Amino acid sequence: MADIPPGGFVAPKGIPEYVGPDFVAVRDTLVREADRAGYAHLELPVFEDTALYARGVGESTDVVSKEMYSFADRGGRSVTLRPEGTAGVVRSVIEHGMDRGTLPVKLRYAGPFFRYERPQAGRYRQLQQVGVEAIGVDDPALDAEVLAVADAGFRALGLTGYRLELTSLGDAETRPEYRATLQRFLEKCDLDEATRERARINPLRVLDDKRPEVRDQLADAPLMVDHLSDAAAAHHAKVKQYLDELGVAYTENPRMVRGLDYYTKTTFEFVHDGLGSQSGIGGGGRYDGLMAELGGQALSGVGFGIGVDRTLLACRAEGLDVAPARRVEVFGVPLGEAAKDHLVGLVGQLRRAGIRADLAYGGRGLKGAMKAADRSGARYALVLGDRDLEAGTIQLKDLGDGSQTEVALADAAAAVDRAVHG
RNA sequence: GUGGGUGUAGCUCAGUUGGCAGAGCACUGGGUUGUGAUCCCAGGUGUCGCGGGUUCAAGUCCCGUCACUCACCCCA
Known part of the structure; x- marks a missing residue:
């Protein structure tokens, strides 16, 4: 079997990869x-x-x-x-x-x-x-x-x-006539070997040489637009x-x-x-x-x-922002297994309604989950815990101003939709 | 193809005349199992690009090599 190269596998030389949006x-x-x-x-x-x-x-x-x-x-x-x-x-x-x-x-x-x-x-x-x-x-x-x-x-x-x-x-x-005219002009110029070769193969290319000493010589070279x-x-x-x-x-x-x-x-x-x-x-x-x-x-x-x-x-x-910073609109923050079970379904429901949504996976703590919500760029967090489940409610938090409103669990999708589109 | 520069943590980099491998950011956890962007505390990772040489001792000096990068050239 082929070995992993020293330092690990890397993309082939000279090939950029784009990870963001x-x-x-x-x-x-x-x-x-x-x-x-x-x-x-x-x-x-x-x-x-x-x-x-x-x-x-x-x-x-x-x-x-x-x-x-x-x-x-x-x-x-x-x-x-x-x-x-x-x-x-x-x-x-x-x-x-x-x-x-x-x-x-x-x-x-x-x-x-x-x-x-x-x-x-x-x-x-x-x-x-x-x-x-x-x-x-x-x-x-x-x-x-x-x-x-x-x-x-x-x-x-x-x-x-x-x-x-x-x-x-x-x-x-x-063009052929002009090309010949330009070549006759270039033959009279003092050019190095590589440039002479270029003049033979593609004389037009000599016209945009960057070197000042070449530019000076070409100041009154014949131009295609005049021919x-x-x-x-x-x-x-x-x-x-x-x-x-x-x-x-x-x-x-x-x-x-x-x-x-x-x-x-x-x-x-x-x-x-x-x-x-x-x-x-x-x-x-x-x-x-x-x-x-x-x-x-x-x-x-x-x-x-x-x-x-x-x-x-x-x-x-130019310092332009070409892609929206918002990866998703809403981020689910579950407190405990029962809450996660509910949020998995709710997030799926939101996505089917065309709302970009994500949630904290992996049983993170509240603080970590809120942090993840912040990093996602979401405007709203949906916080759900045992207390809410018993009451049949969910907390819809505006991450912009920190305000939070309690809505009925059954109306959660509709409330998010109003918040995102209203 | 030709020439210059740079290779140290995930990222940006510091590392003195050769003498214990570092900082900031980021990440994770905690302070506060019911609240993020602020604050405090804690945590971790390194074949110092790779191979050889000099030395009691090399991230540091020497040789080689590879990679990246900028420029020539060329083009998007």
Whole structure:
């Protein structure tokens, strides 16, 4: 039999665990805004054919070339734990013919994704995302809707210290030409070997280099937004107009880069300054070629992925309470076995009536049970002892102001209901 | 993949020139078998990350190793 490792079992490297209610509160708040805009839930597989990501995300990306959890299953097939959501959504849309119905197809997903990276603040090997995709209609109003859904999610959580950075990466007709122009510019710059290699593989990525000596050289580098086709420029202008109408604030960042190859036209990132090095709490954009690349119709799509882990960190950085402190509304405090027997039933009755309730288990003393009631966050305690049982009553105590009222045991559930909802 | 920092109680940490392993918080019980959040008293846990070395003696010094963490890179 396998041994227990020294120091005990621990979760795999770089994987956060969330014990309190905060994580679920953040995730569900983000999902709720997608639901409100009509995005339907899609439950995706956690692993897919490795080729799906190689084709969809792009062989030259870091995500595919060095961060994937890939392995051979028992049948010898190469599979990969999903590093992102869009490729899987598009595959599902094509496989199930969803693009044959009413367009756009609007879907949302939530769950864990996996990237083999060195962990640090806000960067995990198992990361949690909420995402949406709107596929099949190339309408700038949809780009704006997607952005508004993400923005509404952040606002619903109470976040204020973030900004939306926006740009356009152009379309398939003009991007290759711009790319060549940028590469010619970069060849004339004084760059180290690693950066030259980057300029060869993905020249756009050099544009957002953080080093001052590189930035200085790139001050008048050619930018994509100045080389857009008429159609792409018109699309970009329309997106900004709709954002204004939706009341979504943004700043233009023409040097923004995405690490996934499929983005075209609208590209964006939500940035929060309270997180340290990993400041992106969400990102996404439009992808014109992905459907066709994965064997479907030549349809465009647009979507985002929000990092739930980082959004939670952002909430904490802003000191926000994202989850209610109240675990339950009512807490039962039994004095003795007979009282406990009654309270077990009463608590069950309260729960069936939709009231969150708990009680002190394990035969704790009165003081300990009251303490547990306090810690539970309950507004009310139900105190029951032999004296009450004989009299057919129960004590309903308001833990906020300390007042206590005696009610008939038979009316206890109704009295609690009035107290909680009144 | 590259570089820095840190590993002592459940948590946050202190521990002097090497000399008995500590505090606060939290938890449990009691003061008060009929009242919590305040107060008082009591209680307990440690392979000092792990392995080796130096020494009469190592939490402390040396070597190795692992883990965590921050940053580069990359991205959510």
